[in-house]
Amino acid sequence: MSPKLPDLLTGLAQAMLVPPPAEVGPDYMASRQGLVATLLILAAQEAEKGPAARRWENAAIAALLDAVREVYPATPRLTTARPDASWSELDAENAALRQALIGLHIAAEARGDAATQIRILTLYEEMAQARRLDLMPNGV
Amino acid sequence: MTLASQIEAYLTRVTGGPVKVSGVARISGGASRETYRFDAQTPDGVRGYILRRDPPDSLIETDRSAEFLAIASFAGKDVAAPRALWLETRGAELERPFFIMGRVDGGAAASPFQPDPYGPHADAIGARFFEVMGRIAAEPLRDLPLLQVMDAPAPEDCWRRELDYWEGVIDADEAHPQPIVRAAIRRLRHAPPPPPKRVGVVHGDLRSGNFLHDGAGRILAVLDWEMAHLGDPLEDLAWATDPLWSRPDDPRVSGMIAFEEGVRVWEKASGLAFDPEAFAWWSLFASVKAQAIWISSAKAWSEGGAEPVLLFSGWFTARAQDLILAARLKALGPL
Numbered sequence: 001m002s003p004k005l006p007d008l009l010t011g012l013a014q015a016m017l018v019p020p021p022a023e024v025g026p027d028y029m030a031s032r033q034g035l036v037a038t039l040l041i042l043a044a045q046e047a048e049k050g051p052a053a054r055r056w057e058n059a060a061i062a063a064l065l066d067a068v069r070e071v072y073p074a075t076p077r078l079t080t081a082r083p084d085a086s087w088s089e090l091d092a093e094n095a096a097l098r099q100a101l102i103g104l105h106i107a108a109e110a111r112g113d114a115a116t117q118i119r120i121l122t123l124y125e126e127m128a129q130a131r132r133l134d135l136m137p138n139g140v
Numbered sequence: 141m142t143l144a145s146q147i148e149a150y151l152t153r154v155t156g157g158p159v160k161v162s163g164v165a166r167i168s169g170g171a172s173r174e175t176y177r178f179d180a181q182t183p184d185g186v187r188g189y190i191l192r193r194d195p196p197d198s199l200i201e202t203d204r205s206a207e208f209l210a211i212a213s214f215a216g217k218d219v220a221a222p223r224a225l226w227l228e229t230r231g232a233e234l235e236r237p238f239f240i241m242g243r244v245d246g247g248a249a250a251s252p253f254q255p256d257p258y259g260p261h262a263d264a265i266g267a268r269f270f271e272v273m274g275r276i277a278a279e280p281l282r283d284l285p286l287l288q289v290m291d292a293p294a295p296e297d298c299w300r301r302e303l304d305y306w307e308g309v310i311d312a313d314e315a316h317p318q319p320i321v322r323a324a325i326r327r328l329r330h331a332p333p334p335p336p337k338r339v340g341v342v343h344g345d346l347r348s349g350n351f352l353h354d355g356a357g358r359i360l361a362v363l364d365w366e367m368a369h370l371g372d373p374l375e376d377l378a379w380a381t382d383p384l385w386s387r388p389d390d391p392r393v394s395g396m397i398a399f400e401e402g403v404r405v406w407e408k409a410s411g412l413a414f415d416p417e418a419f420a421w422w423s424l425f426a427s428v429k430a431q432a433i434w435i436s437s438a439k440a441w442s443e444g445g446a447e448p449v450l451l452f453s454g455w456f457t458a459r460a461q462d463l464i465l466a467a468r469l470k471a472l473g474p475l
Contacts, residue, residue, distance in 0.1 A: 002316050003442075003455055011441065015448050023143045023176060025165030032168075035448045042456055091316070098317035105323055109475045117474035124320045124466040132463060133456050135253055 002094070004087045005050065008043050012036055042133045053130040054090040055080070060123060061097040065104060068116055072107055076100050143176065143234070147191065150233040151180055151240075154226060158183070173204070173366065177243055188243030190222070194236045205229055208239040209285040210368030213341065217279065219272045220351065220362045247352030247360035250395075252385045257348065257395045264357030266396030267405050269348075272362060273380065274409025277340045277373030286341065290370060295335035298372040303328055303425060306432040313432075313439040320465045321431045324424055330475055333421035336372040337412060344368050347380045348394030374415065377406055378422035383464050384430060384457070424472075427465045434458035 016036055020029060058080050065075045078100060081093045101120065108116040144164045151159040160181040167175050173192040180189055194204060205227065214221035223242030231237050250257035258265045281292055293301050307325050310318070344367025352361040381402070385394045393402050403414050438454025441447075 003438075003451075007442075008451070008455075011446075011451060012448065015446050018446055021143075021166070023164045023166050025167065028166045028168060032448060035452055039448055039451055039456075095317055098319050102317060102319045102322055105319065106326070109326065112475075114474040121323075121466070121470045121474070124323070125463075125470050128320065128459070128462040128466040131459050133459055135456070138255065 002054075002091050003046070004091070005043060005047050008039070008046065012039055012043070038135065041136065045133050049130075051087065051090065054087070054094060055083075055085075056130055057127050058090065058093050058097055060126065061094075061101050064119060064123060065097070065100055068104065068108075068119075071113070071116070072104060074107070075104055144178070146233045146235070147178060147180075150226075150228075153233070155182065173207075188245055189225070190241050190243045191234075191238055192241070193234060193238035203289065204237050204239055204366070205289050206286065206368055207366040208241075209289055210341070210343075210365040211241060213284040213286045214276070214279070217275070219275050219279075220359050221365075222361050222363070244352055244361040247354050249349055249352055249363070252347065252349045252394060253387070255387060255390070255395070258353065258357075261353075261355070261357035262392065262396050265353055265359065266393065266402060268357075268359045269351070269380075269396055270402040270405035271409045272351075272359065273343070273346055273376050274406040274412075276343055276346070277376065277406075277410040277412060279341055281339070281341070281370065284341070286368065286370070292339045292370045295337075295339055295372075298336060298339065298375075299328075299332050299421065299425070302369075302371060302375065302429070306425075306429045309432040310435055313436045315435075315439060315442060318431070318435065318462075320462050320469065321428055321435075323469055324428050324465050327469065327472065327475060328421065328425055328428065331421070333372070333374075333418040334415065336374065336418070338373070339370055340373040340410075342369050342371045342373065342375045344376070345379070346376050347382075347385045348396065349385070372418070372422065373410060373412060374418050374422045375425070377403070377414075378419060378426040379429070382423070382426045382430060384427075384460055424465075424468055427461060427468065431458060431461045431465065434461055 016033075062078055062080050065078065069075045078093070078097050081089050085093070101123075105117070105120050108120065142164075144161045147164065148159055148161040151161065162179050162181070164176055164178040167177050174195045176191040176193070178189055178191065179186050192204070192207070208224050208227040211221050212224040215223065222244055225240050225242060227239040228234065229237050256262070281287060303325070310321065343362070343365060345364045346362065350362070350364040351359050352363065353359050381393050381399055386392070387395065391398065393399050396402070407414055434453050434457050437450045438458060441450040441454050
């Protein structure tokens with residue numbers, strides 16, 4: 001999931017504003033509010049790291065695609081967005097780049113190209129790390 | 141008409157006697173159904189119940205008949221299943237499909253993300269947890285109520301049926317390309333697991349957080365049977381030991397016992413031998429299945445689902461699952 005910060009915050013606000021049904025007990029509401037608080041903490045992390053993570057991932061995938069184009073000529077040429085690109089623009093570019101990466105990985109598997117596969121698997125780990133979110137030490 | 145009066149009307153009709161319902165309160169209890177607790181007074185006295193009703197949107201599309209019949213399949217058996225009492229697939233007085241089961245009081249479910257959730261009772265809880273899992277796997281299929289709504293797959297088809305289903309969920313609900321889980325799916329198809337020695341009941345979501353414990357080392361009730369099906373018993377073992385349910389700073393399975401000890405207990409209770417090759421396949425599959433659920437959750441949230449758990453699952457948990465999947469794929473190496 002690649003949520004945009006305004007959508008996150010708006011959605012959470014709406015979740016808190018919707019009046020609970022009559023049958024909802026205090027334990028349930030306390031649990032729900034605790035979860036909203038956790039999500040706000042995560043949203044703060046996303047606000048700080050989200051755009052940079054998106055730019056890094058897009059540049060890393062584009063660089064890999066460029067590096068293997070000689071061997072995989074069908075790999076599409078996808079430029080990375082301008083520095084002031086919005087989250088929506090970065091996500092749209094990311095979707096195209098990820099789709100091209102999936103295609104490259106399938107092609108590398110079909111060729112038995114271990115070196116390219118290892119580069120892609122390493123990139124997957126880095127992509128996951130770049131987008132990682134952390135709960136507080138107490139699990140909240 | 142309040143929910144209490146709807147339940148009252150229903151129970152009065154099906155029991156054929158006067159019923160007074162009180163204390164209706166929604167509780168957290170799985171993400172695929174609305175879960176309520178209530179008390180019902182009949183001429184025989186007051187008893188506690190749990191209502192599981194279909195929500196307008198759900199984290200997991202599941203058949204409430206299968207959930208109800210899975211619970212009923214283990215009535216009176218030593219796996220801490222609740223009492224399955226009434227099922228209404230058309231909603232009846234409650235307007236949406238639901239079932240009612242007996243309430244188990246005095247227990248709590250731990251969050252998979254909290255540190256040391258079982259404290260000094262971790263060993264006892266862990267041993268019992270893996271014993272229950274083994275007993276579910278050991279249950280003979282013959283005459284089980286669950287067979288009313290599903291067939292047992294041939295042993296060699298267990299993996300394909302599950303992988304086809306969950307890949308289909310990803311195909312249907314993916315909003316943004318997911319190269320990591322797609323790579324994992326290709327790897328699973330490239331090298332299927334050996335068939336199980338025996339097809340058994342798979343709970344489908346047996347893990348820390350889906351059982352009630354009494355805080356003193358006893359498991360009181362195993363919950364959330366909505367993904368129960370028939371298949372390779374190793375599937376439950378792999379699901380319960382997915383790294384998502386354990387904190388990275390704690391080597392135990394979900395803060396209970398060491399993996400090797402859990403496997404030893406499971407082998408004894410199930411009568412099955414642990415197959416490392418098959419388990420490796422089911423472990424990767426468990427992470428794929430989990431990611432499919434989180435992708436569905438993200439879709440439900442983006443389409444207007446108001447429950448914060450949909451966002452938590454579709455966002456935080458999905459990213460944590462990508463970390464697990466990426467590490468597993470890297471360790472496995474190229475195809």
